Amino acid sequence: xxxxxxxxxxxxxxxxxxxxxxxxxxxxxxxxxxxxxxxxxxxxxxxxxxxxxxxxxxxxxxxxxxxxxxxxxxxxxxxxxxxxxxxxxxxxxxxxxxxxxxxxxxxxxxxxxxx
Amino acid sequence: xxxxxxxxxxxxxxxxxxxxxxxxxxxxxxxxxxxxxxxxxxxxxxxxxxxxxxxxxxxxxxxxxxxxxxxxxxxxxxxxxxxxxxxxxxxxxxxxxxxxxxxxxxxxxx
Numbered sequence: 086x087x088x089x090x091x092x093x094x095x096x097x098x099x100x101x102x103x104x105x106x107x108x109x110x111x112x113x114x115x116x117x118x119x120x121x122x123x124x125x126x127x128x129x130x131x132x133x134x135x136x137x138x139x140x141x142x143x144x145x146x147x148x149x150x151x152x153x154x155x156x157x158x159x160x161x162x163x164x165x166x167x168x169x170x171x172x173x174x175x176x177x178x179x180x181x182x183x184x185x186x187x188x189x190x191x192x193x194x195x196x197x198x199x200x
Numbered sequence: 201x202x203x204x205x206x207x208x209x210x211x212x213x214x215x216x217x218x219x220x221x222x223x224x225x226x227x228x229x230x231x232x233x234x235x236x237x238x239x240x241x242x243x244x245x246x247x248x249x250x251x252x253x254x255x256x257x258x259x260x261x262x263x264x265x266x267x268x269x270x271x272x273x274x275x276x277x278x279x280x281x282x283x284x285x286x287x288x289x290x291x292x293x294x295x296x297x298x299x300x301x302x303x304x305x306x307x308x309x310x
Contacts, residue, residue, distance in 0.1 A: 094240070119298050128204075128290050128301030129243075174242065185231040185250045186294050192242040 089177050091191025098198050104162040106194045108175035111156065115177035117186070120149065120160050123172045123193075132173070133160070165198045172196070202227045206291050206302035212310045213278065213285060221276045221305045223291035232274040233299070236260060237288040246289075249274055278307065285309055 090109045098104045108118075117136055121129035135142045135149045135158065142149045148161040162169055172195045178188040207222045225232065234246040245258030249268040263282025268274055278285045286309050291302040 091242075117298075121299075121301075126304070126306075128206075128292075128303050129299075130301065131298045134298055180296060185248070186296075186299070188245075188294075188299065190243040192240065 089175060089189045089191045091175050091194060093194060094192070095195045096197070098162075098165045098196065100165065100167060100198055100200050102165050102198075104160075104165045104169065104196055104198070106160045106173055106175065106196070107157065108159065108177075108191050109155075109157045110177045110189075112177070112179075112189075113156070114179050115189075116180065117178045118149070118151065118158050119176050119178070120147075121174040121176065121190075123174065129174055162196075165196075167198045167200060170196055170198050204291055204293060204300055204302035206289075206305050208305060209303070211305055211307045213307060214310060216280045218277055218279050219307065221278070221289055221291075221307070223274045223276065223302060224272055225274075225291075225293045225300075226272065227293055227295075227300060228271070229293035229295055229300070230271070231294045232268070233292045233294070234258075234264070234266065234274070234276045235290045235292065237290055237304075243290065246276065 119134035120132045122132045123129040133144050133147050146163045151158045172193045174193050175191040178186040204225045213219045233248045235243040244260050246264050247266040249255040265277045289305045292299045
């Protein structure tokens with residue numbers, strides 16, 4: 086019940102195209118759904134996040150779509166650029182106390198944007 | 201700038217040796233974490249700490265130990281009991297708004 090399933094494992098997109106990464110969860114107690122971006126040899130960095138009371142959140146070229154009834158959420162990268170080439174992790178968490186979060190990560194999607 | 205500093209960036213361990221990975225934060229966060237990252241397996245939680253002098257085992261704690269004597273510091277020791285320690289290790293801290301990760305330590309057994 087704690088799993089977050091992420092697909093695809095890898096993705097190749099042409100420059101200017103749309104990159105779509107999907108995640109599904111089972112535990113309805115999750116109340117925060119962040120996406121992290123990781124470049125090789127670096128730690129992941131928070132990219133964008135959503136709470137389950139909204140169906141969509143957009144920040145620049147990055148959009149999260151959230152379907153609470155289906156327990157699915159996805160990341161859309163519009164106008165994908167070679168600089169977006171990285172590994173993307175979806176995650177789901179439940180806030181406990183004092184800033185502590187029990188986070189479950191997806192297995193990651195390696196995105197390559199080709200010119 | 202506030203952030204998390206991990207050192208060293210690369211670490212080589214001989215068989216049977218204990219090694220300690222450093223993690224320091226100046227974000228004033230209470231909660232800190234250690235994750236292990238292996239190719240194709242995402243991030244797996246080793247240990248976490250919610251406050252000073254308190255820490256809890258994560259999903260893969262066997263062969264690892266931690267301490268939390270100061271709010272800013274959360275070192276991880278990889279002991280000789282960890283049979284497959286070669287991996288990328290990430291330290292993180294959190295607030296209500298998500299995690300901040302360090303740049304990681306790549307540990308290799310030689």
